[in-house]
Every structure is written in C-alpha cells, then in structure tokens.
Amino acid sequence: MTLRKYLVLAGITVFSPAGDALLARGMKEIGGISLHNFHSLLFAILDPWVAGGIVLLLTFFASYMSALSWADLTYVLPATSLGYVLVALIAHFGFHEAISPTRWLGIALITAGVGFVAAGPSVTPLHQQPLHRDVISQEAEL
Amino acid sequence: MKDAQAWLAIGLITLAATTGDVLLAHSMKRVGDVHELLKRRGLLAVIGRVLMTPTFFLGLIAMGVAFYSLLFGLSWGNLSLVVPASASLTFVANAVAARIFLHERVGRRRWIAALLVAGGVILMAA
Numbered sequence: 001m002t003l004r005k006y007l008v009l010a011g012i013t014v015f016s017p018a019g020d021a022l023l024a025r026g027m028k029e030i031g032g033i034s035l036h037n038f039h040s041l042l043f044a045i046l047d048p049w050v051a052g053g054i055v056l057l058l059t060f061f062a063s064y065m066s067a068l069s070w071a072d073l074t075y076v077l078p079a080t081s082l083g084y085v086l087v088a089l090i091a092h093f094g095f096h097e098a099i100s101p102t103r104w105l106g107i108a109l110i111t112a113g114v115g116f117v118a119a120g121p122s123v124t125p126l127h128q129q130p131l132h133r134d135v136i137s138q139e140a141e142l
Numbered sequence: 143m144k145d146a147q148a149w150l151a152i153g154l155i156t157l158a159a160t161t162g163d164v165l166l167a168h169s170m171k172r173v174g175d176v177h178e179l180l181k182r183r184g185l186l187a188v189i190g191r192v193l194m195t196p197t198f199f200l201g202l203i204a205m206g207v208a209f210y211s212l213l214f215g216l217s218w219g220n221l222s223l224v225v226p227a228s229a230s231l232t233f234v235a236n237a238v239a240a241r242i243f244l245h246e247r248v249g250r251r252r253w254i255a256a257l258l259v260a261g262g263v264i265l266m267a268a
Binding site: 004005064065066068069070072073074075076077078081084088102103105106107108109110111112113114116117119120124 | 175237251
C-alpha cells in the first residue's frame with residue numbers, strides 16, 4: 001500500500017457522501033417529483049447542486065473501480081465505510097443535528113471495523129492472471 | 143403487507159448490490175492494477191481495457207437494478223429501515239460472495255470487520 005492508494009481510499013470515503021449530500025440538497029430545491037411533473041426529473045441535472053453531485057459521484061465511481069483493481073472487495077468495502085461516520089459528523093457539527101448515544105456506539109463500531117480491516121493485507125493471492133501482466137512480461141523480455 | 147413488500151425490496155437490493163459489487167470487482171481484477179497500467183499505457187488504454195471486460199457491463203446493470211429496487215423500497219418502507227437494513231446485509235453478503243466467487247481469502251480479521259461495520263450501520267439508523 002502506497003500513499004497514493006490510501007488517497008484513493010480516502011477519495012472513495014469522501015466523494016460518495018459528499019455527492020449524495022449535494023444531490024439531496026438539489027432535489028430538495030426542485031421539490032417532490034410525481035407522475036404529473038415527471039419531466040422535471042430530466043431538467044434536474046441542470047440544477048447546479050445536482051450537477052455537482054453527479055460529478056462527485058462519477059469521481060467516486062472512478063476511484064472505486066481503481067481501488068478494486070489492486071485491492072480485494074472485502075478490503076475496499078469496510079475500509080471506506082467511514083463515509084457513514086462522516087455524514088453523521090457533518091450533520092452534527094455542520095447542521096447541529098443531535099447524535100444519540102446509540103448512534104455514537106454505531107460510529108464506534110464502524111471505526112473499529114475499519115481499523116480491523118485496514119491493519120490487515122489489502123489483497124489476498126489471486127487465482128487468475130490480470131490481462132496486462134502478459135504485456136508487462138513481454139516488455140520485460142524486450 | 144407493506145412490511146413484507148419493504149423486506150422484499152431489501153432482499154432485492156441486497157442481491158442486486160452484491161451481484162454488482164462482485165461483477166465490478168471481478169472485471170477490475172481482470173484489468174489489473176490501473177495505476178501500473180496508467181503509467182505504462184495511458185488513460186485511453188485503461189478505459190479500453192475496462193470496457194473490454196463483459197463483467198463490467200453486467201455489474202453496471204446489476205447496480206442499476208439495485209438503485210431502482212432502492213427507489214421502490216423507499217416508496218413502501220421507511221428510509222430508516224430500508225437503507226441501513228440493505229446496507230448492512232450487503233456488507234455481510236459481499237463477504238460471503240467474495241469468498242465463493244472471487245476466491246478472496248476472507249480471514250477472521252475481515253469477517254470481524256464486515257460484522258462490526260454491518261452492526262454499526264444498523265445502530266447509526268436507530
């Protein structure tokens with residue numbers, strides 16, 4: 001694991017809740033969508049909040065795919081679950097929402113889970129060769 | 143009846159999201175380390191390789207199914223039931239599926255991590 005890879009994991013953690021938050025903010029401005037104003041869903045992407053949210057979620061997806069290329073799924077998912085904690089902390093310190101003792105316990109459990117998996121190996125031996133390994137070994141021969 | 147429908151949606155979300163995660167992880171494992179590939183071949187080669195793997199598209203479709211199941215679930219059940227229940231079930235289902243289909247070695251450390259996170263997600267919604 002290099003610093004760059006930790007940054008990608010941090011990116012997954014941050015971009016997903018940030019994107020969701022922007023989407024939620026934008027959709028609240030647009031208001032409830034029902035069958036008779038269904039077309040407003042099409043114009044929703046023109047709203048700056050929604051557009052910003054989509055950009056962040058696309059960045060999240062690219063980081064997620066990148067992480068899956070060099071780490072196990074069972075490593076990436078728990079390692080990036082601090083996003084749930086992040087949302088609660090933003091709600092608490094940013095919007096002054098109250099956090100109940102049960103939620104603090106939930107935050108503690110998630111944080112412990114992240115610590116558990118992050119201290120272990122990020123990838124376990126593979127049963128299949130990646131496609132571009134052949135190309136690299138060919139280059140090495142040249 | 144509404145409860146049964148909400149739990150049906152939760153089951154669908156968990157199934158589709160787990161299928162999607164496993165397929166996407168499978169496709170990226172086939173592509174290999176994208177940082178390495180990016181350095182050697184550039185961005186276009188990375189995108190080309192990703193698009194060449196069929197499991198990538200199947201994974202995207204499964205993720206789409208999960209998203210729409212979530213929308214349906216939200217129309218039947220409470221936000222505070224559907225989202226945490228499906229998220230924490232997906233964490234555990236992914237650990238099982240990754241072990242069976244991706245041959246990842248899910249040791250005790252990863253099981254504990256998946257269960258802690260799944261439990262934490264439920265408590266956060268309580």
